[in-house]
Amino acid sequence: MASLIGSKVERKEDKKFLTGKGRYTADINLAHQTYAYFVRSTHARAKITNVDISKAKKAPGVIKIFTGDDIAREKIGGLIAGWKIVSQDGKDMKVPNHPPLAKDSVNYVGDHIAVVIAESLEEARNAAELVNVSYKILKAIVDTGNAMQSDTIHEGIDNNLCFDFILGDKKKTEESFSTADKIIKLDLRNNRLIPNAMEPRACIGDYNSSSDELTLYTTSQNPHLSRLVLSAFGGIHPEHKFRVVAPDVGGGFGSKIYAYAEDAVTAWASKKIERPVKWVAERSESFLSDCHGRDHITHVELAIKNDGKITGLKVDTIANIGAYASLFATVTPTYLYAPLILGLYDIPSAFINVKAVFTNTAPVDAYRGAGRPEATYLIERIVHKAANEIGMDQAEFRRKNFVDKFPHQQCLVHNIDSGDYKAHLDKALEISDYKNFKNRKSESAKNGKLRGIGFSTYIEACGIAPSAVVMSIGCGVGLWESAEVRFNATGNVSVFSGAHSHGQGHDTTFAQIVGDRLGVAIENIEVIHGDTDKGPFGMGTYGSRSLAVGGSAIAKACDKIIEKGKKVAAHMLEGKPEDIDFKDGDFILRSSNKKKTISEIAFACYLPGQFGDAKSPLPPGVEPGLKETSFYDPVNFSFPAGSHICEVEVDQNTGETKVVKYTAVDDFGTIINPMIVEGQVHGGIVQGIGQALYENSHYDDSGQLTTASYMDYTMPRADNFPQIKIDYTTTPATSNPLGSKGCGEAGAIAAPPAVMNAVIDAIGTDVSMPATAEKVWSAIKKNGYKKAAA
């Protein structure tokens, strides 16, 4: 039997999605269902002086209106920041209360003030227009760079500073800089992005008063964690009577990790009115109130020797975390960011300071890559600049500084288990035909275009993460993953995972792992996830963790099945368990070559006996049934890495930039399904190109989001991209039994600096993301028109 690992198995889930048969939260309609519409703040910063619902509550169809006063009276807890960061002065980070419905003040446009529940959505909307909110408008704090010098948004949080975090050896780093031959400096802005999952958020609270059971259907990347948060901190309902279901979910990119105000309010409101309460976001609400991503201002300095060796790195970052500290908002610009600034280079000293600030903008949290794109952007941009300034070839400069012995203890945090950076760089150089770039540049020049080439040799830390390690640095939960592999009596298999698939293709990839390990045909394996009533507690999907952590849990559970199967087979074949080999679904007794298939074993485990024979097929002490659970806690992060090479053409008349060639060679460790990985890489790269050239979330000075629709927020489209060439090199991860490293975020991490370095190479001057046509045109003009030489 051919191995399923590394095989391009067609996605099992595609049939339902491609034929419109997916079942998303918005598709679910319950008997006696009501509709919620949220009254949101139209101001970025204001005191609420009064919320008058007298007219609205008399409007047709209105069942109930709740405000922040109701939430406060019932002592419903606020939304939490799940990771504690300690500032350099030893004090804990400062976070404001974040009630699901604001009571006294609103802090961003879109902040929740009241919820109108009515018999129909239109009635709820009509009544919401009649809710009269009186505001005392205050000056909005919008700009990341000025937030610390502005008025205090939250009482008691001076300078709007959430934390002042440091990492690294300052003294040693200063020494490196004092002995450097050259110091390279760069100021960068990592633009703010809106995640734009295809499916807007939605939820339905459904309380059953006869059983006192509460069900929340929601667009979540991790229903178990949402239940825990809403139960333990929100006080919405006890965990054992609270079911959270995340059915088919149409993309998340991080924005659906968190329990949102709407989840808390619809679940709670359903208990109050004893009817189901449904809310589905309009796209405008997604723009305003989904957690945004990135938004850093960074100053970076690199110390180098004349021979091109990097000796030190200094980074100062201000990270905008928006109006409130969302669930992973504090870890994203710290532990997911700071350790990664070293890239895949052997840099002996580094020091980083991150100040996280509150502003009157939507909360900012993890978005595809979460911290690692920001880190990769700064190191790859300054490496590009450094190589240029000392006149070294980009590939050569990188090669000179690559880590080349493993395991490698970085000077900040991570211990990198494996990798071969020269291998993927060499392969990328070959595939991209780097040596003939000059010819292509001349060809472009003949057409009046400026052509540039940019590199991004990146590393990320995925497979998040060893529980004791992350909890020791502030994480509120452990980041292990669970799996249950359950044989049915007829020989097919149900696999329960605590991870959650919302586009990643787990139904297929996880089935491949089980099929490969247990020798079961893939059509006889069903992967089940996204329901707290089915399968064990799990930590969900984000940070490219599902395969390395969740997949490993599945593999471990399979191994336990095989172990039990050997005992049963040995008993049935009249041998010893240690004399049984398991191969391609057969338990074989070495001495006699007699065998039992795994489905025969499963059958025997569930129906342990036969007519006319009182002898059990199960050995003494072995329980019936064939079902095993594993809670897998990884021993380390995994470290995917790769080399991306981008070529752009810039029209010097308009400043328009087109990506004309893109090559990605990645090392994801063991690949289970190359087709799914290719899709993930494509998706990541186009999101990365989107950040580099097109996407930007923009607030005006009064805190109004001016990019609150697709008329103004540039989502990249298919015609913005060239064919992307993809290949791989492989060094298996040593930290998990599958050898997998993770692939979901790689493209979004690697692409922005690759594209921007190419733009800068083309026009010969710096420009910030997104490199829109006007910005590039202005940069060229400012720099003096650069004639494209033929």
Added chain:
Amino acid sequence: MKNFNFKTATSTKEATKLFSGRAAFLAGGMTLLPAIKLRLAAYSDLINIKKIKTLSGIKASSKSLKIGSASTHVTVASSKEVIKSIPSLSFLADGIGDPQVRNRGTIGGSIANNDPAADYPSACLALNAIIHTSKRKIPADKFFKGMFETDLKKGELIEAIEFEIPEKSSYAKFPNPASRYAIVGVYIAKLKKEVRVAITGASSSVYRSKELEAALTNNFSASAINNINISSADLNSDIHASEDYRAHLIKVMAQKAVSNC
């Protein structure tokens, strides 16, 4: 979306008769419906004009091309008559919005709405069009009054747009990367008697550039524009493009359009 009465007219006469109170004509609805859904607009009556047969059809003569107001962008883009007589108009229609919009949106709707960044108004001005309505014939020069404002009176319905067939013409557009509306669109037409240059996207409403027209009347070539200085005064400035950039793009797009003629 607030409730409204939905009525279907089968003739122009019926449509204008049905028009009363806070009513609006509905053709493709590509602007009207989003505005209603977002509650930026509310109407008591929507009058469907898609069933009026006289509003469709494309007819070319030696001098002019007449297009029924309910013709979709796809119809115009793929019409043999249009491709033969004014290929730049087919090109323009093919570049509006996206396939969904092109299959529903209509030429009459676009012109009646007069979005400052819409494509068709520039074609009307450059091709010296006559707007045929249920009441009269309006020359394009008098039709576009300002931002989202036209000479149409309440209840007046556009029936057809009649374009003069030019000797040469071309449309060059620099699209907004998000909406794909024109940041700057320049329509240049060499007519029998004059050269016309219409610019959309750059200002509060479509307009003719007298300076470009003068330069091209003298010498109909891209180089004739080289030394023209486009003033950025009165041009739009927003998050997508400053007035200076728009002024620059007018020149670049005008040169492109002339070169493509």
